[in-house]
Amino acid sequence: MSVASRGPRKEPADADPESRAREICLRMLSASPRTRAQLADALHRKGIPDDVAERVLGRFTDVGLIDDEAFAQAWVRSRHTGRGLARRALAAELRRRGVAGDTIDEAVDSLDPAQEEETARALVRRKLPATRGADPAKRMRRLVGMLARKGYPPGLAYRVVKEALDEEGADLDLAPDDPFD
Template sequence: MASRKGRAPRASRTERAGSDGRGAPDVPGAADHDGTADPEARARQICLRLLTLAPRTRAQLAGALRDRGVPDDAAHAVLDRFADVGLIDDAAFARAWVESRHYSRGLAGRALRAELRQRGVGDDQIRDAIEDLGPDAEVATARRLVDRKLMSTRGLPPEARIRRLAGTLARKGYPPGLAFRVVREALETEGAEVDESCLDDLDNYTE
């Protein structure tokens, strides 16, 4: 059917999208999918977008830039500038992560350390953040976790109660010595006898 008078023929899908058919114009030097051909400008856009969603470590941002094909020199330059102005601060990230995850999820230092390492935080920064938490806070949180679960274990055989309570702490990264002490205190407060041999393998309790 002839087109209406004065109207240009409609371009094909391939013509509209470019020769690759993915929406990018097939012109040398054209802007990439982030709206700019400048690698550093593109890196800034990516980092700002990610930081708007949630705090990120330098390693996380570096990984995101690498995944998106940003050249290493452009990525390093942008990450250095972001660190200079405080938009990237792994020490502050670690402190906030430790406080949040400890009080909201009850995680102990060992579990928090593993999570921060997965996110690329350095060992010194992790150590400082966990030391800020303090051992008293970890003990108090362990007691709260056991108290919450204690009622649900009543009626179970003593060994099953011990395994259940110890497993709660073990999964959240509490060391065996601390878990033993807190579980024993809770059960003895109820007047229950605690067989210490039941706690020999606290690291393996995952019930």
């Protein structure tokens, strides 16, 4: 390995800005899929003029190298399946990546509500054994909290956890003013 191949690769300062922008985008896209906003932000940080960045990003979009709709759909499938994230959490992640609101809505709406509920049930089943021995109310809080952090609505989270604890035979002596009712 030569000394020149070690470390981060630098673009020549006198390189054509459009060539630099293409190289930056291609390098980022080869590492992982990116949204148009993520690429635009990177180009801005690297000092690429806005008009050049817009031209390069437009061309990449035209040829299909940047596709926020496909990115959002794949992100929703991957993060729901892999991490068990619900619609709310998925939408927040996509917003942080600069995906447009209507694209986010379309992607999270593709998530089947029955599948989302089944994923919540699977998460609870997986976590339930680790809570055995704890006070039933504490178990309820922990499990509902876990689902809430993953973006599940409170009503769904409470219902799924209550059903799982009921199936297990846990004695849920919840107060009538329980905040989840």
